[in-house]
Amino acid sequence: MESASQGSAVPAEKATAELRKPHEMTVMVLTSGRMTATGRKIYEVMLHISQVRLDAMNAMPPADYMFEAPLAAMLRSSGASENDRTDAKRYLKEMRDFTVDWESTAPGDGVKWQGFSMLSEVIIELRNGENWVRWSYPPTIIAALRDPARWARLDLEVIARLSSYASIALYEICARYRDNPSGLTSRKSTAWWSDAISPTPAGTERREWRKLKNERVKKAVAEINAATDLEIEMIEHKQGRAVVEVQFAIRKKKQVVVGRRAKGPIDAHLIRRGELLGIRAAKLEGLIEEFDEELVREKVAVLESRVGNSKLSDVDNPYSYLRSLVRNHQQGDITAGVAEEKDSGGQDVQAEASRPSEVPTPRLLPPEEEWVQQRRDEIRQRIQALSPDQKKALIDEALSHLGRQGLLNAVVSRRAAQGDILHGMLGATVVRIYGEREYGPDWNKKAPEGDLFS
Template identity: 30%
Template sequence: MSFRKTNEAIGLRLREGRLSLLSRKILNVMFYHAQNLTLGQNAPIDSPVNRKYFWVPLPEVAHDASYDSKDTALLKEHIEELQNIKLHMEDEHQWTSERLVSSVKLVNPSGLNKRGGTVWFGYAFPPEVFELVKNPGTYTKLSIYYQGMFRAGASLALYEICRRYATNPSHKTSIESYEYWHGALTGTPVGTELSPYKYFKRDVLKPALAEINATTDIECALIEHKRGRKVEMLQFEVRLNKQPSLDFPAPPVINSALIEALGRLGFSANDAKDICASNNVEKIESTLAMVRERMRAPGSAPLDAPAAYFRWALKNAHNIAVRALTQEISPPPAAPSSEQSNLERFLTARAQDAINVYKELPSTEVHSVMERFRSSPVAKNVRTSKGLEHPMVRSLFGRWYALELWGEPTAEALDLFLQQMTIEASGNA
């Protein structure tokens, strides 16, 4: 199953709206079916209006978009998301502002709220987009099969851009600014505030490249163009993958129950959807359980920012899993002279974990937490104007915030830390 995607629709820069993983997949499925249908074909109810739509059974759209959930409400929400996207198209003769999708319909001839019958999905493109879909001038041939493997919208977006250049003699994409790549991969509109490049590289680029290189027919590598030490422009080197791709399972189902649970922690609906699209269900559920356990822990300070704590726990899921698996393993007895150093290592590591949680906080929470620290007895007679840049402030803050997050260190926590140290040491031996 492949389709021709006009190069003008690859790496879209949006003026309004956003593109998530599922909405990207649905859009490609709409392109695919539109290229294999005529307007009005299969219309479930014959009428002059319905003859202006493309018609596909909704279960077929869900299947082709690798959406295995029965949560139709969420599917409808992502379809509507496509209607909210505004594009500006410009050439030497004209400028056009259009929506990506002009109209969508769900029709069941047996009754929309009845259990029987087939629900049909009807959609129409505005004139400019219609021509680009049905008669693409320059295009890239893309596979519906490969898009089903992706777990993040950025991976699919980068794959499409790089696939376009896979047979180019230079085997390199165009050189574009960080702002361009941020918008093209995250699906956010022009003018969105950019995160520091180092975090974009860590959280978006590296996972996307790893996913593309592991599952698709191309291999990509990042090329950074710097001015001094600052990365200003980016491009990617692309090669066709000579090895056949493995048949990976479909990505995890995005379900409304998980989105609601993340919403109760303070995540926006869009952030919750991105988390669900980028991680498997088991990992999210186990992290949610850990956060809930922390929130219920007796004697611990209230968790001011559960969403930030969740992000930290999700990133450290591997270490948490290692500790859980080794709960019943006794570490080798430490010599008396090393007891103090082991405790110090534990407290230092715990303080660093607390600082990592702090870095995930929204800006308003960052200010609130820092003000509480400055007014605490720990920070008395300490100059905190430079914040965490000052080594002493960083050390004191880390231990203070760890105490706020997790309470007094326990023997069990120290025991688990020593077990992990033992496993890591044996793994490096």
């Protein structure tokens, strides 16, 4: 009996980008079109981004819900270079027209979903000089991604190291058996394996097993053994002299010796977190290249906590603040960026620490910014005075807006459920909606003449 590679739900902020790929989607057999290795890697990145977003939602999104991410971040997460940008746009548009049969590798399962489109819709649009991708899936795929009964754990960084379509397809199948006590995949016919690792529709490239083994399978096995966390071995089963069935033995490596590329893939979800803080993808990627992805990830979490603390003044330049946190950590001053911050009672949040002068510090705001801060405070007071029904209507409008923008995450949903509606991204959205409703689109701009709130 096969064991499921199950576990508890994966947190949204994992140190590595790990896709919990449903067993129903383990084997992707094309029925139309031709897919490249880069195209398949990008699709896995899209599945991961979507799964992270779904994990943050309290309920299944509407049928027309669209996921989104910067194209550059998707390319980096897939291990592709900037030179692949034009081809990636073509792959994305083709995915809408490709149809596939999704199969499970379990004995007797066979085809789970037949003739499915990989994407229901895909749009590439320009935002502030950057290409962004928006996409949607058939409802069955969304349901499986959100709550897979059984899944294979796929590390996108490992997949990014693989160079051929056959290597990627074979690795994903073997990864599904990573924790299987038998250490063996199911036995399948040579024709089945030929279709499972082929980038073309089923049956179009079937060849004599001996030739396919020498041209593709052996190379894929060698690359998987050299570049991933698994060691696999092909086992052939014969009738007479003919090979009729094949399976693979899988062993987890005790230590993965292959290091990260000098310029390896960047988690697209980390780029998205930066965008939510007001940091453009290009700037965040620059920090990651200059310093270290894990250090930047750690300091993004610090900045998220800082921005969500209503007892502290607003961060005027999130990118400069983040850069100072990263630079000072590397220089050994891990307390930089939080020293001198005071709570509403005037007490130090953390003891004063020496630090370079460029670290952001609380300061007196210019008159214009002070006016905006006072207006925000006034609006918060008015919101606090609303009736429960009025607050609920305001929260629902804010959540709807954030959902349409693809910004609805676990933190926002938890704040809304707890009634903590004036902090973080939810608070900023609630204040803006109320401000526009009461004062018009220029609610945060000081009038030339008149009272403070005229």
